[in-house]
Amino acid sequence: MKEREIVIIGAGPAGLAAALGAKDKGAKDILIIERDQYLGGILNQCIHNGFGLHRFKEELTGPEYAQRYADMVKSAGIEISDRTFAVKITNKKEIFCLKPGEMMKLKAKAIILATGCRERTREMIPIHGFRPSGVYPAGLAQKMINIEGWIPGEEAVIIGSGDIGLIMARRMIFEGMKVKAVIEIMPKSRGLRRNIRQCLEDFSIPLYLSHKVTKIHGKERVEKVSVCKVDESFKEIKDTSFDIKCDTVLVSVGLIPENELLEAAGGLIDKKTNSPVCLKPYQTSIEGIFSCGNCNKVYDLVDWVSRDSYEAGGLAAMYANGELK
């Protein structure tokens, strides 16, 4: 078991900012564990702009924002273990990680969880019907297009009008796909108004508010979806059902903090939000295990993730050297 001062799990925007925060508060020995080969996490696939207006006073794309933090962390000399996957942490602040060819066993004075979030799926809504290919979480479609250059289909319907769904509508149009509709069960979109304007209205994509998809059709590949209007309690209004032909369905119905590591270690999790229960700022119910970024709560803007995670990193450093009471 190798002893470390601070171990940060995740090198997305939260983990990178936390590392800088810890360094600035005097931490000498910081290790960031990252699953991927690259730093920046999900920002790397968010190639659209709109990041950094608060933090850097200019409008950046996701990769640009990630690159700035990656450069800062590298020039601060902070150690990173990439392609490393944390499989288990304990309430004694032990960390077990797998990487190709090696299992790392660490014991930290403080752990910072910066594991981000995952997407809610069709199964969680649930959206009934068949289970053909062509139904993707919006983030997966984003990764396919922006990281792999794979175009998932020809004609898409997007379920949910959160920002990821809206951004993907424009992205698919740019790649030559058709976007037939965005279906939102709420009477109002959860997305930014600017995204409705520049991602939907610019391309005349209809947004159906107070509507839901009742069935996905197609046995092999998606063929169409059935859509209907809903009342205030989200129940189907009779005789409002219609079908939209499509071969692709993107599901963009919200994000859930990823806290399975903490939960397995015995940390308390709020059942409703899947966020850790924090009695002190950014500190989970297990003393010395901190949490920041989207695994702490789902944020709208990465700028605030950076700001708060920097603070969390500082607190973890103070905890590790005994300054935090």
Add this chain to the structure above:
Amino acid sequence: MKYDVAIIGAGITGAALARELSKYELNIILLEKEIEPAFGVSKSNSGIIHSGTQNPSDSLKGKLCVEGNRLMREEIAKDLGLNFIQCGQLITAFDEEEKKKLFEIKQEGEKLGVPGLEIKDRQWLNKNEPNLSKEVIAALFSPSAGIISPYRYVYALIENATDNGVILKTESKVLAIEQKGPKDFEIKTEKEYFKTSFVVNCAGLYAQEIAEMIGIKDIKIVPRKGEEYLLDKKRENISNHIIFPLPSKNSKGILMIKTSDGNPMIGPTAHEIEDKEDLSTTENGLNEVLEGVKRMIPSVDKSDIIAYFAGLRPSCGKDFVIRYEKNRDGFLNMAGIQSPGLTAAPASAAYAADILFKNGLSCAKKKNFKKYRQRPIHLFQIPLSKTEELIQKDPSYGDIVCRCEMVSAMEIRQAIKRGAKTLDGIKFRTRAQAGRCHGGFCTSRIMKILSEELNISPLEITKKGKNSNIIKRIK
């Protein structure tokens, strides 16, 4: 060349028969219309290895179920390296009237030879099944029941059968069968022609169509749909046994099922339908399942559900139809193999083999039959210390692809070597994409590994075979 036996359908029944017959000096071909085995009825099986209760004592399926259960416990799990968990089952009674029925079921089960049946009282239930509704007054305990992964059972049988010489042809839908004479058939598939002495129809939902090809008209398959809902692994310990209500006329009811991978499962519904490909789930089905299971385990919550699917039971009357067609000498039907078909499979196979031998199939045993199949490694089934050893031997066990279920690149490559060709095939074999995020994070990585190992373009990768491609275009 002429085969001795052609088996149509690589589901559990055909797979078990292929493995059984591979013990003998025979040339066997196993034909499957889907791209991978177990993609039909078997893929949506609950995975219960039934004890044999809830079957009439004079039924064929009852006898084969009890024998199949014994074979699993005593031989097959070990020989084929299967993760069989003998957790036992409880049939619950909510009042005195129902409790009387438990005694009837117990008596019927004992006639069939189901071992160890006992009626358990409230006190025992408090201790051994604490989440059970307090309204349950007694339960019939069957210790021999257990759980298994249904598709991994099929894959194990087929791997062992092919290791012993059986030829597996997938994407080989049978289009016509012509009988040229006694024990002389020609089978036409989408791609090829095959000559064979014997034909065994294990075509599940399509057994009727196969039988009709040689003029047998009395096999009528009625699909009965069952919707099942999987709960998060976090609820793994919600029950200690498989829990049943009292059976109804045409089904065993809505159950609380443990699964061998940890996720509890609730269901299935039972509704006769017409479309043999209608695998859709419905709002009504979900409500029916939740209502049924909450009666027994009140703490089940809708928000625990992480996945769902529907399957079709190929029913053909009340019992299995395993019948040699005297007027079509060489043709054996194995139709209407619904529950408990998975449990019964090895016994059904031995029973069918016996019929074939009586009708002239050569029964010379193979001297070098390989009884064992190497158990695949799943990191989620082993302790971290063992994982550490594996990584030292093979670095790519440390390359985690699926974060929700902890599946390594090595396991995915192994699954492909064992026959996986599709995303669903990988999922069934390894559990990658089967967890909370449903492949949101790992799908593209798995596609890249498939593309590398099979030497195909990502464009050709499918979810489950023909027309289910994942992407349409590469930029």
Add this chain to the structure above:
Amino acid sequence: MNKLVCIACPAGCEMILEIKNGKVISVKNNKCPKGSTYAAEEIESPKRVITTCVKTDLSVKWLPVKTSSPVPKEKLFDFLAEISKIKISKPVKAGDKIAEKLLGFEGIDLIAGRTIEI
């Protein structure tokens, strides 16, 4: 009276404009001066920044890129087609200009969004 959602930043102000002869005369409800600039441009000649990816021969297969300034909205797809012809074969640094004067437009260059070393 016209309503217009500002897209200059994530705040998305819902502005109220007064327009005469295709020109914006007054802008209300905007929280910052970017709003009035955007409003005038949006009504007179709307423009959009393009973000997309271009192919590379490097360790990262697709390089995220953006235009250095907004392009005329009616020419969005012409620019996209032009950008899709570009291929990167040498290492790049975030901020590098990888193409200049796209479609001959002065001041519209293509900027690399990340560093790819090998």
